[in-house]
Amino acid sequence: MASEAKRPKVGGGSERLQDFLLWCDRVGLVLNNKVFVSTEGTVADYGMLAKENIEKGEVLFTIPRSALLHQETTKVSALLSKERLSLESSSGWVPLLLALLYESTSSQSHWKPYLSLWPDFKALDHPMFWSEEERDRLLKGTGIPEAVARDLSNIQAEYRDIVLPFMIRHPELWNPSTHTLELYTQLVAFVMAYSFQEPQDDDDDEDDEEEQEKKAPNPPMMVPMADMLNHVSDHNANLEFGPDSLKMVSVRDIGKGEEVFNTYGQMANWQLLHMYGFTEPYLHNSHDTADIPLSCLYKAATRDILSESERQLFNERFEVLSQMMQEGGAFVFGKHGCLTESELHSALKLLSMSQDEFSEFKDNEGWEEEDEDDDAISQAFSNEGLPDLKASWKALIHEAVRLTLGSYGDSELESDRLLMEDKVALKGLTSRQWRALQVRFGQKRILHKLLELTKS
Numbered sequence: 001m002a003s004e005a006k007r008p009k010v011g012g013g014s015e016r017l018q019d020f021l022l023w024c025d026r027v028g029l030v031l032n033n034k035v036f037v038s039t040e041g042t043v044a045d046y047g048m049l050a051k052e053n054i055e056k057g058e059v060l061f062t063i064p065r066s067a068l069l070h071q072e073t074t075k076v077s078a079l080l081s082k083e084r085l086s087l088e089s090s091s092g093w094v095p096l097l098l099a100l101l102y103e104s105t106s107s108q109s110h111w112k113p114y115l116s117l118w119p120d121f122k123a124l125d126h127p128m129f130w131s132e133e134e135r136d137r138l139l140k141g142t143g144i145p146e147a148v149a150r151d152l153s154n155i156q157a158e159y160r161d162i163v164l165p166f167m168i169r170h171p172e173l174w175n176p177s178t179h180t181l182e183l184y185t186q187l188v189a190f191v192m193a194y195s196f197q198e199p200q201d202d203d204d205d206e207d208d209e210e211e212q213e214k215k216a217p218n219p220p221m222m223v224p225m226a227d228m229l230n231h232v233s234d235h236n237a238n239l240e241f242g243p244d245s246l247k248m249v250s251v252r253d254i255g256k257g258e259e260v261f262n263t264y265g266q267m268a269n270w271q272l273l274h275m276y277g278f279t280e281p282y283l284h285n286s287h288d289t290a291d292i293p294l295s296c297l298y299k300a301a302t303r304d305i306l307s308e309s310e311r312q313l314f315n316e317r318f319e320v321l322s323q324m325m326q327e328g329g330a331f332v333f334g335k336h337g338c339l340t341e342s343e344l345h346s347a348l349k350l351l352s353m354s355q356d357e358f359s360e361f362k363d364n365e366g367w368e369e370e371d372e373d374d375d376a377i378s379q380a381f382s383n384e385g386l387p388d389l390k391a392s393w394k395a396l397i398h399e400a401v402r403l404t405l406g407s408y409g410d411s412e413l414e415s416d417r418l419l420m421e422d423k424v425a426l427k428g429l430t431s432r433q434w435r436a437l438q439v440r441f442g443q444k445r446i447l448h449k450l451l452e453l454t455k456s
């Protein structure tokens, strides 16, 4: 993948790497001698390689909890804890970001050899660092420009309303001319791409299930060494959280010379680009998806509505549907069919009800408890089941897909396909053009397949 070599590189990595490895020894991080960290032979800058054959289930390294960097281990933890109410935000990331602002600029930081691995965090190339014009030109239709616009506006608001006033109250520890909005934004990208979130404790008590759902997710934390691992969907290692330490464990055999890959989760290429700044090459990402926005379903469903009164009736049920969907609602399709099949099923049922049925639905405040067969719904909205769906439902999905494809602007599937097949042209692409192409092409392939499956 020649074009990916154009990503900004972490220069002078080996000296910093040595310092980091010495630090790992000092903090009690134990590395299995069958693996080593390298900047050569990996898919992207730092990564981990197998020195010998490794069997499934082997511990590759163990990180004591005291080596993790988060709001409770940073030198400024007491202050962050005392002022935690003033640091609350929708992201929940402010305490870690303040800790990183402090630790990354303090010459005395316990984590200096770790954080020095990424000088100024400048190598990150998330779309949030591209110009707006570049995002719109390369990523229109993918959902990324809208997600980045939301991120940037949240980052600016958090910095202005929470971080800056807090730093001004504590000039002995933070200084706005060092801890600028620019550095804060780089650190947000660093947290997006490098932090880990410990899963919530599993509680077997069924009564507590609702309580569990309401619990806020754990705040993010930095996990030295674990964050040296790159990601592929077909990964071979996984991080396990224990009471005293975290362990990276192989989930299948790994051959000598192979790269050790963690998983960052089941990430579509648009999510990888948005959160991590990279994509897997088209076809390699088994978790790739494409969304049909709710707005496209609305347009598809109202296409033939002519009278104002009919539209008002329709809008009433669409309002119900919007409330049933999560914020920014969309129906998600993977390579094998719909991944949000129960939402799509409910939406299609709601939109195709008669007016009497809708009145009854409202009176009952929802559907009567029906015995919906989840497996049957899954099957109906899979690639195998879609061609046999009710004709009216297929027509609605088909039209919504057509409208979704229209939102990609000029980048036609055919021209992207020709580009994907032209090795010389691919080599001439900039890294940003290449990554954007992987996202667009993967999504459009899924949507075109859906057009085929739902045609009448």
Ligand SMILES: C[S@@+](CC[C@H](N)C(=O)[O-])C[C@H]1O[C@@H](n2cnc3c(N)ncnc32)[C@H](O)[C@@H]1O
Binding pocket: 010, 043, 044, 045, 046, 047, 193, 194, 226, 227, 228, 229, 230, 231, 232, 275, 276, 277, 278, 279, 280
């Ligand atoms: C947790 S870090 C992994 C260590 C990273 N390679 C480094 O040099 O610091 C995550 C970053 O690694 C890069 N990365 C991870 N997996 C990748 C892959 N499969 N292809 C390209 N870049 C990848 C991306 O830049 C991502 O933001």
